[in-house]
Amino acid sequence: xxxxxDAAGLGKRHRRRWALRDCTLRIPEQTIVGLTGPNSSGxxxxxxxxxxxxxxxxxxxxAPPIADIGYVAQDAPLYRSxxxxxxxxxxxxxxxxxxxxxxxxxxGSRSLDTKVSALSPGERARLALALALGKRxxxxxxxxxxxxxxxxxxxxxxxxxxxxxxxxxxxxxIATRVVTDIERVCDRIALLCDGNVKLEGPVEExxxxxxxLTGARRPLGRIRGVEEIIRERHSGRMLTLLxxxxxxxxxxxxxxxxxxxEDLLLAYMAPEELPTxxxxxxxxxxxxx
Amino acid sequence: xxxHLDQRSGLPMYLxxxxxxxxxxxxxxxxxxxxxxxxxxxxxxxxxxxxxxxKAYRELxxxxxxxxxxxxxxxITDTLVADSLQHHDTLRRDLLAWLEQAQRAGMDEEDIxxxxxxxxxxxxxxxxx
Numbered sequence: 401x402x403x404x405x406d407a408a409g410l411g412k413r414h415r416r417r418w419a420l421r422d423c424t425l426r427i428p429e430q431t432i433v434g435l436t437g438p439n440s441s442g443x444x445x446x447x448x449x450x451x452x453x454x455x456x457x458x459x460x461x462x463a464p465p466i467a468d469i470g471y472v473a474q475d476a477p478l479y480r481s482x483x484x485x486x487x488x489x490x491x492x493x494x495x496x497x498x499x500x501x502x503x504x505x506x507x508g509s510r511s512l513d514t515k516v517s518a519l520s521p522g523e524r525a526r527l528a529l530a531l532a533l534g535k536r537x538x539x540x541x542x543x544x545x546x547x548x549x550x551x552x553x554x555x556x557x558x559x560x561x562x563x564x565x566x567x568x569x570x571x572x573x574i575a576t577r578v579v580t581d582i583e584r585v586c587d588r589i590a591l592l593c594d595g596n597v598k599l600e601g602p603v604e605e606x607x608x609x610x611x612x613l614t615g616a617r618r619p620l621g622r623i624r625g626v627e628e629i630i631r632e633r634h635s636g637r638m639l640t641l642l643x644x645x646x647x648x649x650x651x652x653x654x655x656x657x658x659x660x661x662e663d664l665l666l667a668y669m670a671p672e673e674l675p676t677x678x679x680x681x682x683x684x685x686x687x688x689x
Numbered sequence: 690x691x692x693h694l695d696q697r698s699g700l701p702m703y704l705x706x707x708x709x710x711x712x713x714x715x716x717x718x719x720x721x722x723x724x725x726x727x728x729x730x731x732x733x734x735x736x737x738x739x740x741x742x743x744k745a746y747r748e749l750x751x752x753x754x755x756x757x758x759x760x761x762x763x764x765i766t767d768t769l770v771a772d773s774l775q776h777h778d779t780l781r782r783d784l785l786a787w788l789e790q791a792q793r794a795g796m797d798e799e800d801i802x803x804x805x806x807x808x809x810x811x812x813x814x815x816x817x818x
Contacts (some may be wrong), residue, residue, distance in 0.1 A: 430740065431740070432738050432740065555736055558736040559732070559733055559734075559735075559736040562732040562733070562736055562737065562738060562739060563729060563732055563733045565738075565739060566728055566729050566732050566739035567729070583696060584694070584696050584702060584736065584737050584738075585736065585737060585738045586738065587738060587740050587741075604701050658699065660697075
């Protein structure tokens, strides 16, 4: 499949810190990708580079021209003194290929005379979305679109976004810290940590290729069906492993469970072993009295 | 038709759609010639990705249950109503005749059930062996 966005070895410095380093990511056409990761993991920087608001310090990024990108920045910045209708007129005058009908349809029933400042957060987000999709973009970039919305407004936003995507055939990147918000709409997930892609793939495949194994604590050798141990946790005599699999796990001494997307991503974000509680040291106890 | 999609069911969304269509076909709620909701309709009512709906419909098409025409929609082309269901009427009529015969021969309910279950066991047992 052709890629609409292709980042290779991408790096971007903010002052002395690398916000993005050696980041490689392909967004196939007509695909919805959830871009997730902890705070300041590089999500917004990557979107900024894709739109051309930033230029890379290292590597390359191939993206459509700005006229073909619909970009909704965090908090959907809009001209507050404009009316909804004036925002649409402005968008029409600045975009050669503007679909007024689509924008109006996505906007719903809101009166065009309403001032932007009088809109609720949900309506504002919806307007920003209609403005981005009215361009009939090949790539839609949404930066934390649900952060300021309650659950109902969030759900409505996603419905409108999916409707617009269905009508334009755009690919989309949705950056969010909260993956449960967007899990139901994503074809693929990309996890950014410390400025590079830690995990990427189709949601179903990621879930199919990871399992939780629980069993008695033991020295770990090779386990058939396990490609890599991602995380190891002990509690008493129990051992829980999160593993990437390359076949069925048949060893009956392990109980095998599926893992949800959120837990999987969390495990990749903080894979290091949690400290095992140590038995109290009698020497130290005595020393401290 | 309305789809009810549960994110936490553990079953991929597209499979939930496939299952719900098949279920409706099995129950006779959908029949040959009926139209499935368009991708846009599903997307607008469930807030899922259009690709997911398209994938589900492709899967149903591969199973020979629906056929999609771009711009026109997706239509049911086959039914899953069990074959036996179509024969229920005839079978029931034959059974009724047999039961009347049994009654005329002086058999009561327990006698009849005994004969039926014994015969059923013979038939199913033979099939297993």
